[in-house]
Amino acid sequence: MQKHDKNMGHTSPVAQRVDRMDKEIEARRRVMLMRNENPLGDSNRFPTLLDGSRMLDIGRYPDMGYSELIRALSRHLEVDSECIAVGAGSSDILWSIGRAFLVAGRCAIVSTITFELYEQIAESMGVPLHKVDSILYSHDILGLAAAAERKGPGVVFIDNPCNPAGSYLRGRQVIDLIELISAKSLIVIDEAYFEYVDVEGYSTSIGLVKKYPNVIVTRTFSKAFGLAGLRLGYCVAEPAIIEMINEVRPPFLISSIASELGVAALHDHAFVKQSRQLASEERKRFLNALRPTNLIAVDPVANFIFLRVGCDKTRFVDVLRSQNISIREFGNDPEHIRITIGLPEENMFVINILMSCKQHDFSI
Numbered sequence: 001m002q003k004h005d006k007n008m009g010h011t012s013p014v015a016q017r018v019d020r021m022d023k024e025i026e027a028r029r030r031v032m033l034m035r036n037e038n039p040l041g042d043s044n045r046f047p048t049l050l051d052g053s054r055m056l057d058i059g060r061y062p063d064m065g066y067s068e069l070i071r072a073l074s075r076h077l078e079v080d081s082e083c084i085a086v087g088a089g090s091s092d093i094l095w096s097i098g099r100a101f102l103v104a105g106r107c108a109i110v111s112t113i114t115f116e117l118y119e120q121i122a123e124s125m126g127v128p129l130h131k132v133d134s135i136l137y138s139h140d141i142l143g144l145a146a147a148a149e150r151k152g153p154g155v156v157f158i159d160n161p162c163n164p165a166g167s168y169l170r171g172r173q174v175i176d177l178i179e180l181i182s183a184k185s186l187i188v189i190d191e192a193y194f195e196y197v198d199v200e201g202y203s204t205s206i207g208l209v210k211k212y213p214n215v216i217v218t219r220t221f222s223k224a225f226g227l228a229g230l231r232l233g234y235c236v237a238e239p240a241i242i243e244m245i246n247e248v249r250p251p252f253l254i255s256s257i258a259s260e261l262g263v264a265a266l267h268d269h270a271f272v273k274q275s276r277q278l279a280s281e282e283r284k285r286f287l288n289a290l291r292p293t294n295l296i297a298v299d300p301v302a303n304f305i306f307l308r309v310g311c312d313k314t315r316f317v318d319v320l321r322s323q324n325i326s327i328r329e330f331g332n333d334p335e336h337i338r339i340t341i342g343l344p345e346e347n348m349f350v351i352n353i354l355m356s357c358k359q360h361d362f363s364i
């Protein structure tokens with residue numbers, strides 16, 4: 001298809017539209033189960049949510065302190081505004097933590113199975129990185145504490161729940177970890193998937209920040225809130241830490257639109273509930289179908305499933321790919337794949353493929 005207007009020498013609006021439609025059709029054909037996004041998307045609710053709200057003056061720079069969003073988060077989390085920093089996704093907050101605290105003489109400590117961004121941050125800051133073997137797909141509290149003792153002071157990163165494994169630490173275990181680590185080290189607790197978890201014993205660590213001033217808790221709007229494309233995240237910590245984080249970042253990082261939609265999303269309890277319910281029901285579907293196959297590595301608690309596919313990984317991945325299903329592979333891990341929980345029909349499709357792979361020795 002001709003997409004460029006020859007006379008104009010640049011892409012015409014019509015060609016752009018065709019291009020967009022092509023991409024949409026392509027995306028609809030491909031089932032994207034690789035980034036732990038919310039399959040409900042933003043469900044077209046934002047035009048309605050924004051309806052009646054004040055006009056956004058996007059001709060002006062946003063409010064430098066993002067005060068409305070921070071006030072809304074403060075009410076939502078029941079913590080003081082000075083204890084909150086917002087960022088362009090929680091990745092941005094994590095990078096800022098790296099820039100502020102991973103300075104000369106400090107190191108980063110992470111589990112072997114964890115969100116890979118922590119490692120990238122440590123590498124880019126040029127500080128030593130110490131990896132502690134995960135135990136049964138979960139963070140090894142004693143191992144992390146021992147490493148912090150031996151190698152510290154540093155920044156210990158843990159995700160709770162853990163991505164990609166899907167394991168979680170109980171509230172009591174998190175407290176044990178914090179108490180075992182010297183106050184000279186920082187402990188970053190990444191709760192990107194907090195809203196999905198409904199298992200007993202799991203709790204947020206936000207309430208611990210007051211008692212333990214070396215703790216930072218990060219969260220995101222990208223998952224249960226369904227706003228991955230908006231790029232909005234936040235963290236909670238003591239005001240002195242928040243100040244240090246804010247010092248290493250450029251102004252006007254978050255657009256007025258993102259701030260406004262973030263506030264609206266915080267009021268949209270029904271959507272988060274719907275997202276949590278969908279993930280919970282679909283987790284059960286995966287568990288019921290796949291548990292007998294031994295493919296499931298850990299009982300999932302968030303919106304993704306970690307599968308132990310062993311030496312047949314390439315074949316599993318090839319079959320899924322041939323069906324236009326994108327899932328997450330890990331270059332350094334030859335045995336596992338991660339599948340984001342999608343819509344019911346997508347999940348059924350994936351389960352059927354996985355079952356066929358298992359039962360028919362990959363002959364589908």
Ligand SMILES: Cc1ncc(COP(=O)(O)O)c(C=O)c1O
Pocket residue numbers: 035036088089090091092115159162163190192193219220221222228232233
């Ligand atoms: C554990 C964890 N933390 C943080 C993030 C970053 O999310 P975002 O930058 O979209 O807020 C992700 C994204 O997948 C994640 O899995």
